Amino acid sequence: MKHIKTYNAKELKTPYGAVIIEGPISPDKLSSFEFHEDLTAFRPAFQQHKALIEIAGLEEGRIIIARHHNTIIGYATYLYPDPLERWSEGNMDNLIELGAIEVIPKFRGCSVGKHILKVSMMDDAMEDYIIITTEYYWHWDLKGTGLNVWEYRKVMEKMMNAGGLVWYATDDPEISSHPANCLMVRIGERVDQQSIQQFDRLRFMNRFMY
Known part of the structure; x- marks a missing residue:
């Protein structure tokens, strides 16, 4: 599969001034x-x-x-799943992972995360992919935000929804180890049925082991 990357950008007004959200960004930039x-x-x-x-x-x-x-205050990463995770076991060239999204504390509450996801999905090539993100509560800044796990999960889900990612069930042991953890997924409009079925097998690998 050819990986086409189309640059997009938008300006977001915040109480601290304008923020430029752009990408995919080249290594040099x-x-x-x-x-x-x-x-x-x-x-x-x-x-x-x-x-x-x-x-x-x-x-x-x-x-x-x-x-x-000229200072990066937030980002999101998309890449193939880690080889040690079950999501890589299907060797799917149209499955990528939203591996990390982070915004500095000062700019939280300014919808920066939501707009990073929106700019991500402005690229038409994203319609060729199944995009996943695995959310684990131990990565969440509960102390810094003062939220409990369920409040943080609600905020996180709302942000992911802005990029079209929604909750999907899975029997992955690490995700299933705590009820606040979750798998969120966006299936592009051009993803074929065979790929969706292959992804479903990855979501419920334990079901297919016997």
């Missing part, structure tokens, strides 16, 4: 921007910046950023 020191949800900021540059260079990798002036 990503390197040219500052990376905010508060983007530490997954690893230290300088390491995460480096990881995003690497993902942007992958054939299927996509990085959508939100920037305030």
Whole structure:
């Protein structure tokens, strides 16, 4: 499958000034921007910046950023699922994962995350993909937001819905280990029925093992 990436951008007005949301971004362009020191949800900021540059260079990798002036204050990553996850076992070239989405605390509540997802889906090529995201409560900033797991899950689901991702059932052990964890999915308009059936087998692998 040929991975076509069409750049899109939009401006979002916030109380702190205009934010540009754009992507997919090239590795060179990503390197040219500052990376905010508060983007530490997954690893230290300088390491995460480096990881995003690497993902942007992958054939299927996509990085959508939100920037305030020349500083990245939010981002989302799209790439093939981790080889250690069940979602990679089908070797589907039209299944990609929204691996991470993060916005610095200062800009939370400004709909930055929602608009990152909306810009992501402005690319017509996304209609060729099944897009998944696996949400685990232990990655959520419960302390920083003051929300409990169910309140955070509601906020997170609403944000994902803005990109067309909706809740899907699965018997994945890690997702099933806590009721707040969930799988969310967007199936593109041009995804064929055979791919959907293959994805359903991945969602319920334990059912097909016996």
